[in-house]
Amino acid sequence: MLKVAIIGPGLVGGALLEQLVAHAKSQFFATLPISVVGLINSKKMAVTPTPFPEADLTNWKAAILGATAAPANLASFVEQLAQLPGPVALVDCTASDSVASQYPSWLTKGLSIVTPNKKAFSNDYALYHKIKEIxxxxxxxxxxHESTVGAGLPVLSTLNDLVRTGDRIVKIEGIFSGTLSYLFNNFSIPGAASTFSECVAVAKASGYTEPDPRDDLNGMDVARKVTILGRCAGLDIGTDTLPVENIVPEALRTVTTADEFMQRLPEFDEHFKELNEQALAAGSVLRYVGLVDVRGGQSAVKLMRYSLDHPFASLKGSDNIIAFTTERFPNPLIIQGAGAGDDVTAFGIFSDLIRIAERVGLQRVHL
Amino acid sequence: MLKVAIIGPGLVGGALLEQLVAHAKSQFFATLPISVVGLINSKKMAVTPTPFPEADLTNWKAAILGATAAPANLASFVEQLAQLPGPVALVDCTASDSVASQYPSWLTKGLSIVTPNKKAFSNDYALYHKIKEIxxxxxxxxxxHESTVGAGLPVLSTLNDLVRTGDRIVKIEGIFSGTLSYLFNNFSIPGAASTFSECVAVAKASGYTEPDPRDDLNGMDVARKVTILGRCAGLDIGTDTLPVENIVPEALRTVTTADEFMQRLPEFDEHFKELNEQALAAGSVLRYVGLVDVRGGQSAVKLMRYSLDHPFASLKGSDNIIAFTTERFPNPLIIQGAGAGDDVTAFGIFSDLIRIAERVGLQRVHL
Structure with missing residues (x-):
């Protein structure tokens, strides 16, 4: 039995709880039992030595973290989990730096960690190294942490398999942002008629962007994913040294509000139109990509051109796509599909929990 | 320590041995030690309680299976391995039905199995069911058995993750034959000028086909892969009931030799040319695909048309491509890349061995 506790159960955590409740009723539970024993949000928390009943999990906000739950205290929450017998996995659904910085101490207490939170793996190298070591x-x-790159797409598991079996990574190239995928898939295709600012406005209205779209257009989210992939491939890289092309026009970086940014963005449509027309005239499209250049040392995040018959050019919607070029795969191994969304992110977390449940399977037999 | 024995070490087994020797020298061996303790081919065999030394493995044909080795006896080989302490994995590199039929008895002896041999998973359902049960x-x-479909591409592991985490598979559609991928990628693209028989001749001369190309064109290899995927998705299907479009012209199915087949194939170029021109006139290309139709019940192996902006249309070389359409991935999760070749098949086997090594990790600690 793998016991699971969720930190910050919001949309992703809620989707995960739904999937876990369904799992508990399925045939797979018999061989891979996973149960929920702890929940904590910014206000309340609850830990139980016996798993929460299904009825409470389907109504967790009121039934588990309602008014009668204990006040939130992360240190005490973790301590109580560490006292439970058998293996426990903590699922960090926050995007918090300070939560991520505590992973080493939790690991030292014997708690496993599964998370879509990129911070621990893309901040300073010392923290990353410590976590990997323990x-x-x-x-x-x-x-x-499969869900830190491409949500549930099998990106990190594939990269790890390639590396551990001795393949040599040449480069990893991909479209890692659902937002920027959607934007350029719509803005930069033959025959498209919308201006760049119109595409951003539609993406924002459809909920594809951060509240302030500059948080997508500045490339930092992609830079974190490139850092994670690069480190998994053995590189000592970080967001502080990686060249990142910020496509927010310089004059708009300092305006105060997202509204003002959106209002003024049309002033720069001509600039993006020109870039796009140059690409299209050359039989190409624009795509905003992350590149982990293991061989060449030119890792970067930038706007690039791809010819129309390239897999990146035919991408649809807000899909991610990741191409691994290696010694064994000179014609790259490519993975594509939804790289954002609550259900697919929860799927990635759940797959990771199953891997842990498999690895502690014998412990369950022996103990 | 996971002990590994290889049945039928030929090109794939040889590639695997090379990768394992490299692994033994790498940093990963410390946490995931895998060693070779047995080799058997049709003539000779050797089993050792302590792993074969690296020098012997790099020269295994002479050093391990040379003249002084014991005569091959599979039953005795398996028996000796079952007597070794600690976990042992048998790697079946044959394509043999009779070897595959012995998996249940080997499992009952506690031996794990990793294999690119499709037979056990695509023949009668009873054998498959028995293996899954044990x-x-x-x-x-x-x-x-990751390497049974798409060689080392993460196809079955992804499908298993989707199924076990409760996603609902709608359909799985793919180009599963490197040979037929190569053939139609070259024959059916706008502007291509070669006849169908010329494309087959080039594929044959380049080593992409079976000695008799009819063994590719009859679709049975694809049918086996569709059966494996369908069963992993929960369907009770088999090659005996699956509709398979055999694209060998009927008049050429009974000719005796591959040479005669090749000589007479040009008689049918007009037929394939017509099919191709119809597809191209409709803005599409021809691709030979396998379809696991979980929702619709119309699983099949057949020649289909795909519009030019479909990922199947822009496939290159002899790559495989697999699209999973599910409830969580209505826009499909797609995996593509080399689906045949010794190195990438060995990579799939090695990844599977690592999964077993991870799962017996605690056993190593406890015993």
Whole structure:
């Protein structure tokens, strides 16, 4: 039995709870039992030695974290989980730096970690290294973070398999932002008629962007994903040194509000139109990509051109696409599909939890 | 320590041995030690309680299976391995039905199985079911067969993750034959000028086909892969009931030799040219695909048309491509890349061995 506790159960955590409740009723639960024993949000928390009943989980906000729950205290929450018998995995659904910085201490207490939170793996290298060091024992605890890149797409598991089996990564190239995928898939295709600012406005209205679209257009989210992939491929890179092309026009970087930014963005439509027309005239389209250049040392985040028959050019909607070029795969191994969304992010977390449940399977037999 | 024995070490097994020797020298061996303790081919065999030294493995044909080795006896080989302490995985690199039929008895002896041999998973359902039943215990032994579909591409692991986490598969559609991928990628693209028979001749001369290309064109290899995927998705399907479009012209199915087949194939170029021109006139190309139609019940292997902006249309070389359409991925999750070749097949086997090594990690600690 793998016991699971969720930190910051919001949309993704809620989707995960739904999937776990369905799992508990499925045939797979018999061989891979996973149960929820803890929930904490910014206000309340609850830990239980016996798993929460299904009825409470389907109504967790009121039934588990309602008015009668204890006040939130992360240190005490973790301490109580560490006292439970058997393996426990903490799922960090926050995007918090300070939560991520505590992973080493939690691992030291024997707690495994699964998370879509990119911070621990893309901030300073010392934290990353410490986490990898503690979690590299074959007897656990374990750290899995598939959902930090491409949500549930099998990106990190594939990269890890390539690296561990001795393949040599040449480069990893991809469209890692659902927002920027959607934007350029619509703005830069033959025959498209919308201006860049119109595309951004539609993306914002459809909920594809951050509240302030500059948080997507500045490339920092992509830079974090490139950092994570690069480190998994053995590079010592970080967002502080990676060249990142910020496509927010310089004059708009300092305006105060998102509204003002949106209002003034049309002033720069001519600039983007020109870039796009140059690309199209050359039989190409524009795509905003992250590049982990293991061989060439030119890792970067930038706007690039791809010819119309390239897989990046035919991408649809807000899909992600990741191409691994390696010694064994000179014609790259490519993975594409939805790289954002609550259900697919929860799917990635759940797959990671299953990997841990499989790895502690024998512990369950022996203990 | 996971002990590995290889049945039928030929090109794929040889590639695997090379990768394992490199692994033994890498940083990953410390946490995931995998060693080779047995080799058997049609003539000779050798089993050792302590792993074969690296020098012997790099020269295995002479050093391990040379004249002084014992005569091959599969039953005795398996028996000796079952007597070794600790976990042992058998790698079946044959394509043999009779070897595959012995998996249940090997599993009962506690031996895990990893294989690119499709037979056990695509023949009668009873054998498949028996294997799944014995290997579903969380404490092992384990069966992994990633390389049976798309070689080392993460196809079955992804499908298993989707199914186990409760996603609902709508359909799985793909180009599963490197040979037929190569053929139609070259024959059916706008502007291509070669006849169908010329494309087959080039593919044959380049080593992309079976010695008799009819063994590719009859679709049976694709049917086996569709069966494996369908069963992993929960369908009770088999090659005996699956509709398979055999694109070998009927008049050429009974000619005796591959040479005669090749000589007479040009008689049918007009037929293929017509099909192709019809497709191209409709803005499409021809691709030979396998379809697991979980929702609609119309699973099949057949020649289909895809519009030019479909990912199947822009496939290159002899790559495979697999699209999973599910409830969570209505816009499909797609995986593409080399789906045949010794190195990438060995990579798939090695990844499976690592999964087993991870799952027995605690056993190593406890025993």
């Amino acid at each position: 979690s590299s024992s074959p007897s656990g605890p374990f750290v899995y | 290997s579903s215990s969380p404490s092992g032994p384990f069966v992994y």
